[in-house]
Amino acid sequence: MPSGTIRDFHGFKANEDAEALRKAMKGLGTDEDTIMKILTARSNAQRQQIKVSFKTQFGRDMVDDLKSELTGKLEKAIVALMIPSSQYDAYELRHALKGAGTDETVLTEILASRSQAEITHIKKVYREEYQCELEDSITGDTSGYFQRMLVVLVQANRDPDYKVNDVLVEQDAEVLFKAGELKWGTDEEKFITILGTRSVAHLRKVFDKYMTLSGYQIEESIGRETSGNLQRLLLAMVKCVRSVPGYLAEALYNAIKGAGTDDSTLIRIMVSRSEIDLLEIRKEYRKNFGKSLLQAIKGDTSGDYRNTLLLICGGDDE
Structure with missing residues:
Protein backbone atom coordinates (compact mmCIF):
# COMPACT_ATOMS: atom_id res chain seq x y z
CA MET A 1 0.00 0.00 0.00
CA PRO A 2 1.78 3.19 -1.10
CA SER A 3 1.88 5.81 1.60
CA GLY A 4 2.92 8.81 -0.44
CA THR A 5 1.84 12.40 0.14
CA ILE A 6 1.21 12.97 -3.58
CA ARG A 7 -1.40 10.98 -5.48
CA ASP A 8 -3.26 11.32 -8.77
CA PHE A 9 -5.22 14.57 -8.81
CA HIS A 10 -8.94 14.00 -9.07
CA GLY A 11 -10.56 15.77 -12.03
CA PHE A 12 -7.18 16.19 -13.73
CA LYS A 13 -7.12 18.00 -17.09
CA ALA A 14 -3.68 18.13 -18.68
CA ASN A 15 -4.62 20.86 -21.17
CA GLU A 16 -5.94 23.21 -18.50
CA ASP A 17 -2.84 22.70 -16.33
CA ALA A 18 -0.58 23.30 -19.33
CA GLU A 19 -2.43 26.55 -20.10
CA ALA A 20 -2.22 27.73 -16.48
CA LEU A 21 1.50 26.98 -16.38
CA ARG A 22 2.17 28.75 -19.67
CA LYS A 23 0.32 31.79 -18.34
CA ALA A 24 2.37 31.65 -15.11
CA MET A 25 5.60 31.79 -17.12
CA LYS A 26 4.65 34.15 -19.94
CA GLY A 27 5.48 37.82 -20.04
CA LEU A 28 7.18 39.84 -17.32
CA GLY A 29 7.67 38.15 -13.98
CA THR A 30 6.87 34.59 -13.06
CA ASP A 31 3.92 33.37 -11.02
CA GLU A 32 5.85 30.88 -8.86
CA ASP A 33 2.83 30.23 -6.69
CA THR A 34 0.76 28.73 -9.52
CA ILE A 35 3.70 26.61 -10.70
CA MET A 36 4.28 25.19 -7.21
CA LYS A 37 0.62 24.57 -6.48
CA ILE A 38 -0.09 22.72 -9.72
CA LEU A 39 3.04 20.59 -9.86
CA THR A 40 3.01 19.48 -6.21
CA ALA A 41 -0.67 18.47 -6.48
CA ARG A 42 -0.25 16.19 -9.51
CA SER A 43 1.31 12.73 -9.63
CA ASN A 44 4.44 12.20 -11.70
CA ALA A 45 2.42 10.38 -14.39
CA GLN A 46 0.10 13.41 -14.61
CA ARG A 47 3.05 15.82 -14.79
CA GLN A 48 4.32 13.86 -17.81
CA GLN A 49 0.94 14.35 -19.50
CA ILE A 50 1.05 18.09 -18.76
CA LYS A 51 4.50 18.22 -20.35
CA VAL A 52 3.17 16.57 -23.54
CA SER A 53 0.15 18.87 -23.63
CA PHE A 54 2.41 21.92 -23.12
CA LYS A 55 4.49 21.01 -26.15
CA THR A 56 1.40 20.14 -28.21
CA GLN A 57 -0.31 23.45 -27.47
CA PHE A 58 2.61 25.87 -27.44
CA GLY A 59 5.45 24.14 -29.28
CA ARG A 60 7.67 24.72 -26.27
CA ASP A 61 9.52 22.42 -23.89
CA MET A 62 7.95 22.90 -20.48
CA VAL A 63 11.05 21.84 -18.51
CA ASP A 64 13.23 24.27 -20.50
CA ASP A 65 10.72 27.04 -19.74
CA LEU A 66 10.72 26.16 -16.03
CA LYS A 67 14.52 26.25 -16.02
CA SER A 68 14.61 29.67 -17.64
CA GLU A 69 11.94 31.12 -15.32
CA LEU A 70 13.12 29.73 -11.99
CA THR A 71 16.48 29.81 -10.23
CA GLY A 72 18.45 28.15 -7.47
CA LYS A 73 16.96 25.58 -5.12
CA LEU A 74 13.40 26.24 -6.24
CA GLU A 75 14.38 25.45 -9.84
CA LYS A 76 16.13 22.26 -8.68
CA ALA A 77 13.09 21.07 -6.72
CA ILE A 78 10.56 21.85 -9.48
CA VAL A 79 12.69 20.28 -12.22
CA ALA A 80 13.14 17.17 -10.04
CA LEU A 81 9.34 16.87 -9.81
CA MET A 82 9.21 16.76 -13.61
CA ILE A 83 11.52 13.73 -13.98
CA PRO A 84 10.01 10.19 -13.97
CA SER A 85 11.16 8.39 -10.82
CA SER A 86 13.56 5.73 -12.21
CA GLN A 87 15.03 8.35 -14.49
CA TYR A 88 15.54 10.64 -11.49
CA ALA A 156 19.45 -7.01 -7.54
CA ASN A 157 19.56 -10.73 -6.77
CA ARG A 158 18.42 -10.79 -3.17
CA ASP A 159 16.54 -13.93 -2.09
CA PRO A 160 12.74 -13.55 -2.13
CA ASP A 161 11.17 -12.72 1.23
CA TYR A 162 9.31 -16.00 1.69
CA LYS A 163 12.67 -17.79 1.90
CA VAL A 164 13.47 -17.81 5.61
CA ASN A 165 15.30 -20.89 6.79
CA ASP A 166 15.91 -20.96 10.56
CA VAL A 167 18.96 -23.21 10.23
CA LEU A 168 20.52 -20.75 7.78
CA VAL A 169 19.56 -17.84 10.05
CA GLU A 170 21.60 -19.43 12.83
CA GLN A 171 24.51 -20.16 10.48
CA ASP A 172 24.58 -16.63 9.06
CA ALA A 173 24.54 -15.07 12.53
CA GLU A 174 27.48 -17.27 13.55
CA VAL A 175 29.39 -16.52 10.33
CA LEU A 176 28.98 -12.76 10.90
CA PHE A 177 30.02 -13.12 14.54
CA LYS A 178 33.14 -15.08 13.54
CA ALA A 179 33.89 -12.70 10.66
CA GLY A 180 33.80 -9.67 12.94
CA GLU A 181 33.87 -9.70 16.72
CA LEU A 182 35.67 -13.05 17.09
CA LYS A 183 38.31 -12.36 14.48
CA TRP A 184 41.51 -10.35 14.59
CA GLY A 185 40.76 -8.08 11.65
CA THR A 186 37.47 -8.41 9.78
CA ASP A 187 36.36 -10.77 7.04
CA GLU A 188 34.49 -8.12 5.03
CA GLU A 189 33.57 -10.57 2.31
CA LYS A 190 31.22 -12.49 4.62
CA PHE A 191 29.40 -9.28 5.55
CA ILE A 192 29.10 -8.36 1.86
CA THR A 193 27.68 -11.75 0.80
CA ILE A 194 25.18 -12.14 3.64
CA LEU A 195 23.95 -8.54 3.75
CA GLY A 196 23.81 -8.30 -0.04
CA THR A 197 22.05 -11.54 -0.98
CA ARG A 198 19.73 -12.67 1.82
CA SER A 199 16.09 -11.64 1.93
CA VAL A 200 14.97 -8.77 4.17
CA ALA A 201 12.82 -11.08 6.30
CA HIS A 202 15.77 -13.47 6.72
CA LEU A 203 18.19 -10.68 7.66
CA ARG A 204 15.86 -9.33 10.34
CA LYS A 205 16.00 -12.73 12.02
CA VAL A 206 19.78 -12.89 11.55
CA PHE A 207 20.17 -9.54 13.34
CA ASP A 208 18.09 -10.80 16.30
CA LYS A 209 20.11 -14.02 16.46
CA TYR A 210 23.35 -12.03 16.20
CA MET A 211 22.31 -9.96 19.22
CA THR A 212 21.63 -13.17 21.21
CA LEU A 213 24.97 -14.67 20.18
CA SER A 214 27.25 -11.67 20.63
CA GLY A 215 25.45 -9.38 23.04
CA TYR A 216 25.81 -6.59 20.47
CA GLN A 217 23.53 -5.07 17.89
CA ILE A 218 24.92 -5.74 14.41
CA GLU A 219 25.25 -1.93 13.93
CA GLU A 220 27.67 -1.74 16.89
CA SER A 221 29.86 -4.48 15.43
CA ILE A 222 29.88 -2.88 11.97
CA GLY A 223 30.82 0.41 13.64
CA ARG A 224 33.78 -1.23 15.34
CA GLU A 225 34.88 -3.63 12.61
CA THR A 226 34.73 -1.43 9.49
CA SER A 227 35.38 2.18 8.55
CA GLY A 228 34.85 4.84 5.92
CA ASN A 229 32.55 4.36 2.95
CA LEU A 230 32.12 0.62 3.48
CA GLN A 231 31.00 1.20 7.06
CA ARG A 232 28.49 3.84 6.01
CA LEU A 233 27.12 1.58 3.26
CA LEU A 234 26.78 -1.49 5.52
CA LEU A 235 25.07 0.58 8.22
CA ALA A 236 22.68 2.04 5.62
CA MET A 237 21.85 -1.48 4.45
CA VAL A 238 21.17 -2.71 7.99
CA LYS A 239 18.96 0.33 8.67
CA CYS A 240 17.05 -0.29 5.42
CA VAL A 241 16.51 -3.93 6.36
CA ARG A 242 15.03 -2.72 9.65
CA SER A 243 13.01 0.10 8.02
CA VAL A 244 13.54 2.02 4.77
CA PRO A 245 11.36 4.96 5.98
CA GLY A 246 13.36 4.97 9.23
CA TYR A 247 16.64 5.15 7.30
CA LEU A 248 15.40 7.94 5.01
CA ALA A 249 13.99 9.90 7.97
CA GLU A 250 17.47 9.82 9.49
CA ALA A 251 19.02 10.90 6.18
CA LEU A 252 16.61 13.87 6.11
CA TYR A 253 17.43 14.71 9.71
CA ASN A 254 21.15 14.75 8.91
CA ALA A 255 20.51 16.88 5.81
CA ILE A 256 18.61 19.47 7.82
CA LYS A 257 20.50 19.66 11.10
CA GLY A 258 23.73 21.55 11.65
CA ALA A 259 25.18 24.54 9.92
CA GLY A 260 23.95 24.74 6.34
CA THR A 261 21.37 22.44 4.85
CA ASP A 262 22.23 19.64 2.44
CA ASP A 263 19.58 20.73 -0.08
CA SER A 264 20.47 18.11 -2.68
CA THR A 265 19.63 15.30 -0.24
CA LEU A 266 16.55 17.12 1.02
CA ILE A 267 15.16 17.58 -2.51
CA ARG A 268 16.12 14.07 -3.65
CA ILE A 269 14.41 12.25 -0.76
CA MET A 270 11.32 14.48 -0.63
CA VAL A 271 10.72 14.23 -4.38
CA SER A 272 11.70 10.58 -4.95
CA ARG A 273 9.62 9.30 -2.01
CA SER A 274 6.64 11.64 -2.42
CA GLU A 275 4.51 8.95 -4.07
CA ILE A 276 6.00 5.95 -2.25
CA ASP A 277 6.38 6.29 1.51
CA LEU A 278 6.74 9.93 2.53
CA LEU A 279 3.91 9.55 5.07
CA GLU A 280 5.85 6.69 6.70
CA ILE A 281 9.04 8.77 6.62
CA ARG A 282 7.16 11.61 8.34
CA LYS A 283 5.97 9.21 11.05
CA GLU A 284 9.49 7.92 11.65
CA TYR A 285 10.88 11.45 11.71
CA ARG A 286 8.39 12.51 14.37
CA LYS A 287 9.01 9.37 16.43
CA ASN A 288 12.82 9.47 16.28
CA PHE A 289 13.63 13.18 16.34
CA GLY A 290 10.91 14.69 18.51
CA LYS A 291 9.62 17.15 15.94
CA SER A 292 7.68 16.92 12.70
CA LEU A 293 9.40 16.92 9.32
CA LEU A 294 7.21 19.88 8.36
CA GLN A 295 8.48 21.94 11.33
CA ALA A 296 12.07 20.95 10.56
CA ILE A 297 11.72 22.11 6.94
CA LYS A 298 10.02 25.33 8.04
CA GLY A 299 12.86 26.14 10.38
CA ASP A 300 15.59 25.44 7.90
CA THR A 301 14.51 26.71 4.48
CA SER A 302 12.93 29.86 3.11
CA GLY A 303 10.87 31.45 0.36
CA ASP A 304 9.21 29.62 -2.52
CA TYR A 305 11.67 26.75 -2.13
CA ARG A 306 10.42 26.19 1.40
CA ASN A 307 6.79 26.42 0.26
CA THR A 308 7.40 23.80 -2.44
CA LEU A 309 8.93 21.36 0.08
CA LEU A 310 6.07 22.02 2.52
CA LEU A 311 3.52 21.24 -0.20
CA ILE A 312 5.35 17.99 -1.03
CA CYS A 313 5.55 17.16 2.69
CA GLY A 314 1.77 17.39 2.73
CA GLY A 315 1.02 18.10 6.37
CA ASP A 316 2.17 18.22 9.95
CA ASP A 317 2.55 15.46 12.53
CA GLU A 318 2.83 17.63 15.62
Missing part, protein backbone atom coordinates in the same frame (compact mmCIF):
# COMPACT_ATOMS: atom_id res chain seq x y z
CA ASP A 89 17.42 7.92 -9.57
CA ALA A 90 19.51 7.13 -12.66
CA TYR A 91 20.27 10.85 -13.10
CA GLU A 92 21.33 11.24 -9.46
CA LEU A 93 23.56 8.16 -9.65
CA ARG A 94 25.12 9.39 -12.89
CA HIS A 95 25.96 12.74 -11.31
CA ALA A 96 27.33 11.03 -8.21
CA LEU A 97 29.71 8.99 -10.38
CA LYS A 98 30.70 11.39 -13.10
CA GLY A 99 33.06 14.32 -12.81
CA ALA A 100 35.74 15.32 -10.35
CA GLY A 101 34.84 13.43 -7.19
CA THR A 102 32.48 10.59 -6.42
CA ASP A 103 29.52 11.35 -4.18
CA GLU A 104 29.48 8.19 -2.07
CA THR A 105 26.55 9.45 0.01
CA VAL A 106 24.22 9.45 -3.01
CA LEU A 107 25.37 5.98 -4.13
CA THR A 108 24.83 4.63 -0.61
CA GLU A 109 21.42 6.22 -0.10
CA ILE A 110 19.89 5.16 -3.41
CA LEU A 111 21.36 1.67 -3.76
CA ALA A 112 20.78 0.69 -0.12
CA SER A 113 17.16 1.85 -0.01
CA ARG A 114 15.69 0.78 -3.36
CA SER A 115 13.87 -2.51 -3.89
CA GLN A 116 15.13 -5.22 -6.27
CA ALA A 117 12.51 -4.23 -8.85
CA GLU A 118 13.47 -0.55 -8.56
CA ILE A 119 17.18 -1.29 -9.00
CA THR A 120 16.47 -3.46 -12.06
CA HIS A 121 14.48 -0.61 -13.58
CA ILE A 122 17.11 2.01 -12.69
CA LYS A 123 19.78 -0.10 -14.47
CA LYS A 124 17.65 -0.29 -17.60
CA VAL A 125 17.02 3.49 -17.61
CA TYR A 126 20.71 4.17 -16.90
CA ARG A 127 21.71 2.05 -19.90
CA GLU A 128 19.22 3.84 -22.17
CA GLU A 129 20.09 7.34 -20.97
CA TYR A 130 23.88 7.11 -20.73
CA GLN A 131 24.76 4.27 -23.15
CA CYS A 132 26.70 2.37 -20.51
CA GLU A 133 26.06 -0.03 -17.64
CA LEU A 134 25.57 1.30 -14.12
CA GLU A 135 27.87 -1.44 -12.84
CA ASP A 136 30.68 -0.31 -15.17
CA SER A 137 30.31 3.27 -13.98
CA ILE A 138 30.52 2.07 -10.38
CA THR A 139 33.59 -0.13 -10.92
CA GLY A 140 35.28 2.68 -12.85
CA ASP A 141 34.74 5.15 -10.05
CA THR A 142 34.92 3.32 -6.71
CA SER A 143 37.28 0.79 -5.17
CA GLY A 144 37.83 -1.87 -2.53
CA TYR A 145 35.11 -3.50 -0.47
CA PHE A 146 32.86 -0.46 -0.91
CA GLN A 147 32.89 -1.09 -4.66
CA ARG A 148 32.24 -4.80 -4.17
CA MET A 149 29.26 -4.17 -1.93
CA LEU A 150 27.77 -1.73 -4.47
CA VAL A 151 28.28 -4.26 -7.28
CA VAL A 152 26.43 -6.91 -5.24
CA LEU A 153 23.55 -4.49 -4.67
CA VAL A 154 23.36 -3.60 -8.35
CA GLN A 155 22.89 -7.31 -9.23
Whole structure:
Protein backbone atom coordinates (compact mmCIF):
# COMPACT_ATOMS: atom_id res chain seq x y z
CA MET A 1 0.00 0.00 0.00
CA PRO A 2 1.78 3.19 -1.10
CA SER A 3 1.88 5.81 1.60
CA GLY A 4 2.92 8.81 -0.44
CA THR A 5 1.84 12.40 0.14
CA ILE A 6 1.21 12.97 -3.58
CA ARG A 7 -1.40 10.98 -5.48
CA ASP A 8 -3.26 11.32 -8.77
CA PHE A 9 -5.22 14.57 -8.81
CA HIS A 10 -8.94 14.00 -9.07
CA GLY A 11 -10.56 15.77 -12.03
CA PHE A 12 -7.18 16.19 -13.73
CA LYS A 13 -7.12 18.00 -17.09
CA ALA A 14 -3.68 18.13 -18.68
CA ASN A 15 -4.62 20.86 -21.17
CA GLU A 16 -5.94 23.21 -18.50
CA ASP A 17 -2.84 22.70 -16.33
CA ALA A 18 -0.58 23.30 -19.33
CA GLU A 19 -2.43 26.55 -20.10
CA ALA A 20 -2.22 27.73 -16.48
CA LEU A 21 1.50 26.98 -16.38
CA ARG A 22 2.17 28.75 -19.67
CA LYS A 23 0.32 31.79 -18.34
CA ALA A 24 2.37 31.65 -15.11
CA MET A 25 5.60 31.79 -17.12
CA LYS A 26 4.65 34.15 -19.94
CA GLY A 27 5.48 37.82 -20.04
CA LEU A 28 7.18 39.84 -17.32
CA GLY A 29 7.67 38.15 -13.98
CA THR A 30 6.87 34.59 -13.06
CA ASP A 31 3.92 33.37 -11.02
CA GLU A 32 5.85 30.88 -8.86
CA ASP A 33 2.83 30.23 -6.69
CA THR A 34 0.76 28.73 -9.52
CA ILE A 35 3.70 26.61 -10.70
CA MET A 36 4.28 25.19 -7.21
CA LYS A 37 0.62 24.57 -6.48
CA ILE A 38 -0.09 22.72 -9.72
CA LEU A 39 3.04 20.59 -9.86
CA THR A 40 3.01 19.48 -6.21
CA ALA A 41 -0.67 18.47 -6.48
CA ARG A 42 -0.25 16.19 -9.51
CA SER A 43 1.31 12.73 -9.63
CA ASN A 44 4.44 12.20 -11.70
CA ALA A 45 2.42 10.38 -14.39
CA GLN A 46 0.10 13.41 -14.61
CA ARG A 47 3.05 15.82 -14.79
CA GLN A 48 4.32 13.86 -17.81
CA GLN A 49 0.94 14.35 -19.50
CA ILE A 50 1.05 18.09 -18.76
CA LYS A 51 4.50 18.22 -20.35
CA VAL A 52 3.17 16.57 -23.54
CA SER A 53 0.15 18.87 -23.63
CA PHE A 54 2.41 21.92 -23.12
CA LYS A 55 4.49 21.01 -26.15
CA THR A 56 1.40 20.14 -28.21
CA GLN A 57 -0.31 23.45 -27.47
CA PHE A 58 2.61 25.87 -27.44
CA GLY A 59 5.45 24.14 -29.28
CA ARG A 60 7.67 24.72 -26.27
CA ASP A 61 9.52 22.42 -23.89
CA MET A 62 7.95 22.90 -20.48
CA VAL A 63 11.05 21.84 -18.51
CA ASP A 64 13.23 24.27 -20.50
CA ASP A 65 10.72 27.04 -19.74
CA LEU A 66 10.72 26.16 -16.03
CA LYS A 67 14.52 26.25 -16.02
CA SER A 68 14.61 29.67 -17.64
CA GLU A 69 11.94 31.12 -15.32
CA LEU A 70 13.12 29.73 -11.99
CA THR A 71 16.48 29.81 -10.23
CA GLY A 72 18.45 28.15 -7.47
CA LYS A 73 16.96 25.58 -5.12
CA LEU A 74 13.40 26.24 -6.24
CA GLU A 75 14.38 25.45 -9.84
CA LYS A 76 16.13 22.26 -8.68
CA ALA A 77 13.09 21.07 -6.72
CA ILE A 78 10.56 21.85 -9.48
CA VAL A 79 12.69 20.28 -12.22
CA ALA A 80 13.14 17.17 -10.04
CA LEU A 81 9.34 16.87 -9.81
CA MET A 82 9.21 16.76 -13.61
CA ILE A 83 11.52 13.73 -13.98
CA PRO A 84 10.01 10.19 -13.97
CA SER A 85 11.16 8.39 -10.82
CA SER A 86 13.56 5.73 -12.21
CA GLN A 87 15.03 8.35 -14.49
CA TYR A 88 15.54 10.64 -11.49
CA ASP A 89 17.42 7.92 -9.57
CA ALA A 90 19.51 7.13 -12.66
CA TYR A 91 20.27 10.85 -13.10
CA GLU A 92 21.33 11.24 -9.46
CA LEU A 93 23.56 8.16 -9.65
CA ARG A 94 25.12 9.39 -12.89
CA HIS A 95 25.96 12.74 -11.31
CA ALA A 96 27.33 11.03 -8.21
CA LEU A 97 29.71 8.99 -10.38
CA LYS A 98 30.70 11.39 -13.10
CA GLY A 99 33.06 14.32 -12.81
CA ALA A 100 35.74 15.32 -10.35
CA GLY A 101 34.84 13.43 -7.19
CA THR A 102 32.48 10.59 -6.42
CA ASP A 103 29.52 11.35 -4.18
CA GLU A 104 29.48 8.19 -2.07
CA THR A 105 26.55 9.45 0.01
CA VAL A 106 24.22 9.45 -3.01
CA LEU A 107 25.37 5.98 -4.13
CA THR A 108 24.83 4.63 -0.61
CA GLU A 109 21.42 6.22 -0.10
CA ILE A 110 19.89 5.16 -3.41
CA LEU A 111 21.36 1.67 -3.76
CA ALA A 112 20.78 0.69 -0.12
CA SER A 113 17.16 1.85 -0.01
CA ARG A 114 15.69 0.78 -3.36
CA SER A 115 13.87 -2.51 -3.89
CA GLN A 116 15.13 -5.22 -6.27
CA ALA A 117 12.51 -4.23 -8.85
CA GLU A 118 13.47 -0.55 -8.56
CA ILE A 119 17.18 -1.29 -9.00
CA THR A 120 16.47 -3.46 -12.06
CA HIS A 121 14.48 -0.61 -13.58
CA ILE A 122 17.11 2.01 -12.69
CA LYS A 123 19.78 -0.10 -14.47
CA LYS A 124 17.65 -0.29 -17.60
CA VAL A 125 17.02 3.49 -17.61
CA TYR A 126 20.71 4.17 -16.90
CA ARG A 127 21.71 2.05 -19.90
CA GLU A 128 19.22 3.84 -22.17
CA GLU A 129 20.09 7.34 -20.97
CA TYR A 130 23.88 7.11 -20.73
CA GLN A 131 24.76 4.27 -23.15
CA CYS A 132 26.70 2.37 -20.51
CA GLU A 133 26.06 -0.03 -17.64
CA LEU A 134 25.57 1.30 -14.12
CA GLU A 135 27.87 -1.44 -12.84
CA ASP A 136 30.68 -0.31 -15.17
CA SER A 137 30.31 3.27 -13.98
CA ILE A 138 30.52 2.07 -10.38
CA THR A 139 33.59 -0.13 -10.92
CA GLY A 140 35.28 2.68 -12.85
CA ASP A 141 34.74 5.15 -10.05
CA THR A 142 34.92 3.32 -6.71
CA SER A 143 37.28 0.79 -5.17
CA GLY A 144 37.83 -1.87 -2.53
CA TYR A 145 35.11 -3.50 -0.47
CA PHE A 146 32.86 -0.46 -0.91
CA GLN A 147 32.89 -1.09 -4.66
CA ARG A 148 32.24 -4.80 -4.17
CA MET A 149 29.26 -4.17 -1.93
CA LEU A 150 27.77 -1.73 -4.47
CA VAL A 151 28.28 -4.26 -7.28
CA VAL A 152 26.43 -6.91 -5.24
CA LEU A 153 23.55 -4.49 -4.67
CA VAL A 154 23.36 -3.60 -8.35
CA GLN A 155 22.89 -7.31 -9.23
CA ALA A 156 19.45 -7.01 -7.54
CA ASN A 157 19.56 -10.73 -6.77
CA ARG A 158 18.42 -10.79 -3.17
CA ASP A 159 16.54 -13.93 -2.09
CA PRO A 160 12.74 -13.55 -2.13
CA ASP A 161 11.17 -12.72 1.23
CA TYR A 162 9.31 -16.00 1.69
CA LYS A 163 12.67 -17.79 1.90
CA VAL A 164 13.47 -17.81 5.61
CA ASN A 165 15.30 -20.89 6.79
CA ASP A 166 15.91 -20.96 10.56
CA VAL A 167 18.96 -23.21 10.23
CA LEU A 168 20.52 -20.75 7.78
CA VAL A 169 19.56 -17.84 10.05
CA GLU A 170 21.60 -19.43 12.83
CA GLN A 171 24.51 -20.16 10.48
CA ASP A 172 24.58 -16.63 9.06
CA ALA A 173 24.54 -15.07 12.53
CA GLU A 174 27.48 -17.27 13.55
CA VAL A 175 29.39 -16.52 10.33
CA LEU A 176 28.98 -12.76 10.90
CA PHE A 177 30.02 -13.12 14.54
CA LYS A 178 33.14 -15.08 13.54
CA ALA A 179 33.89 -12.70 10.66
CA GLY A 180 33.80 -9.67 12.94
CA GLU A 181 33.87 -9.70 16.72
CA LEU A 182 35.67 -13.05 17.09
CA LYS A 183 38.31 -12.36 14.48
CA TRP A 184 41.51 -10.35 14.59
CA GLY A 185 40.76 -8.08 11.65
CA THR A 186 37.47 -8.41 9.78
CA ASP A 187 36.36 -10.77 7.04
CA GLU A 188 34.49 -8.12 5.03
CA GLU A 189 33.57 -10.57 2.31
CA LYS A 190 31.22 -12.49 4.62
CA PHE A 191 29.40 -9.28 5.55
CA ILE A 192 29.10 -8.36 1.86
CA THR A 193 27.68 -11.75 0.80
CA ILE A 194 25.18 -12.14 3.64
CA LEU A 195 23.95 -8.54 3.75
CA GLY A 196 23.81 -8.30 -0.04
CA THR A 197 22.05 -11.54 -0.98
CA ARG A 198 19.73 -12.67 1.82
CA SER A 199 16.09 -11.64 1.93
CA VAL A 200 14.97 -8.77 4.17
CA ALA A 201 12.82 -11.08 6.30
CA HIS A 202 15.77 -13.47 6.72
CA LEU A 203 18.19 -10.68 7.66
CA ARG A 204 15.86 -9.33 10.34
CA LYS A 205 16.00 -12.73 12.02
CA VAL A 206 19.78 -12.89 11.55
CA PHE A 207 20.17 -9.54 13.34
CA ASP A 208 18.09 -10.80 16.30
CA LYS A 209 20.11 -14.02 16.46
CA TYR A 210 23.35 -12.03 16.20
CA MET A 211 22.31 -9.96 19.22
CA THR A 212 21.63 -13.17 21.21
CA LEU A 213 24.97 -14.67 20.18
CA SER A 214 27.25 -11.67 20.63
CA GLY A 215 25.45 -9.38 23.04
CA TYR A 216 25.81 -6.59 20.47
CA GLN A 217 23.53 -5.07 17.89
CA ILE A 218 24.92 -5.74 14.41
CA GLU A 219 25.25 -1.93 13.93
CA GLU A 220 27.67 -1.74 16.89
CA SER A 221 29.86 -4.48 15.43
CA ILE A 222 29.88 -2.88 11.97
CA GLY A 223 30.82 0.41 13.64
CA ARG A 224 33.78 -1.23 15.34
CA GLU A 225 34.88 -3.63 12.61
CA THR A 226 34.73 -1.43 9.49
CA SER A 227 35.38 2.18 8.55
CA GLY A 228 34.85 4.84 5.92
CA ASN A 229 32.55 4.36 2.95
CA LEU A 230 32.12 0.62 3.48
CA GLN A 231 31.00 1.20 7.06
CA ARG A 232 28.49 3.84 6.01
CA LEU A 233 27.12 1.58 3.26
CA LEU A 234 26.78 -1.49 5.52
CA LEU A 235 25.07 0.58 8.22
CA ALA A 236 22.68 2.04 5.62
CA MET A 237 21.85 -1.48 4.45
CA VAL A 238 21.17 -2.71 7.99
CA LYS A 239 18.96 0.33 8.67
CA CYS A 240 17.05 -0.29 5.42
CA VAL A 241 16.51 -3.93 6.36
CA ARG A 242 15.03 -2.72 9.65
CA SER A 243 13.01 0.10 8.02
CA VAL A 244 13.54 2.02 4.77
CA PRO A 245 11.36 4.96 5.98
CA GLY A 246 13.36 4.97 9.23
CA TYR A 247 16.64 5.15 7.30
CA LEU A 248 15.40 7.94 5.01
CA ALA A 249 13.99 9.90 7.97
CA GLU A 250 17.47 9.82 9.49
CA ALA A 251 19.02 10.90 6.18
CA LEU A 252 16.61 13.87 6.11
CA TYR A 253 17.43 14.71 9.71
CA ASN A 254 21.15 14.75 8.91
CA ALA A 255 20.51 16.88 5.81
CA ILE A 256 18.61 19.47 7.82
CA LYS A 257 20.50 19.66 11.10
CA GLY A 258 23.73 21.55 11.65
CA ALA A 259 25.18 24.54 9.92
CA GLY A 260 23.95 24.74 6.34
CA THR A 261 21.37 22.44 4.85
CA ASP A 262 22.23 19.64 2.44
CA ASP A 263 19.58 20.73 -0.08
CA SER A 264 20.47 18.11 -2.68
CA THR A 265 19.63 15.30 -0.24
CA LEU A 266 16.55 17.12 1.02
CA ILE A 267 15.16 17.58 -2.51
CA ARG A 268 16.12 14.07 -3.65
CA ILE A 269 14.41 12.25 -0.76
CA MET A 270 11.32 14.48 -0.63
CA VAL A 271 10.72 14.23 -4.38
CA SER A 272 11.70 10.58 -4.95
CA ARG A 273 9.62 9.30 -2.01
CA SER A 274 6.64 11.64 -2.42
CA GLU A 275 4.51 8.95 -4.07
CA ILE A 276 6.00 5.95 -2.25
CA ASP A 277 6.38 6.29 1.51
CA LEU A 278 6.74 9.93 2.53
CA LEU A 279 3.91 9.55 5.07
CA GLU A 280 5.85 6.69 6.70
CA ILE A 281 9.04 8.77 6.62
CA ARG A 282 7.16 11.61 8.34
CA LYS A 283 5.97 9.21 11.05
CA GLU A 284 9.49 7.92 11.65
CA TYR A 285 10.88 11.45 11.71
CA ARG A 286 8.39 12.51 14.37
CA LYS A 287 9.01 9.37 16.43
CA ASN A 288 12.82 9.47 16.28
CA PHE A 289 13.63 13.18 16.34
CA GLY A 290 10.91 14.69 18.51
CA LYS A 291 9.62 17.15 15.94
CA SER A 292 7.68 16.92 12.70
CA LEU A 293 9.40 16.92 9.32
CA LEU A 294 7.21 19.88 8.36
CA GLN A 295 8.48 21.94 11.33
CA ALA A 296 12.07 20.95 10.56
CA ILE A 297 11.72 22.11 6.94
CA LYS A 298 10.02 25.33 8.04
CA GLY A 299 12.86 26.14 10.38
CA ASP A 300 15.59 25.44 7.90
CA THR A 301 14.51 26.71 4.48
CA SER A 302 12.93 29.86 3.11
CA GLY A 303 10.87 31.45 0.36
CA ASP A 304 9.21 29.62 -2.52
CA TYR A 305 11.67 26.75 -2.13
CA ARG A 306 10.42 26.19 1.40
CA ASN A 307 6.79 26.42 0.26
CA THR A 308 7.40 23.80 -2.44
CA LEU A 309 8.93 21.36 0.08
CA LEU A 310 6.07 22.02 2.52
CA LEU A 311 3.52 21.24 -0.20
CA ILE A 312 5.35 17.99 -1.03
CA CYS A 313 5.55 17.16 2.69
CA GLY A 314 1.77 17.39 2.73
CA GLY A 315 1.02 18.10 6.37
CA ASP A 316 2.17 18.22 9.95
CA ASP A 317 2.55 15.46 12.53
CA GLU A 318 2.83 17.63 15.62
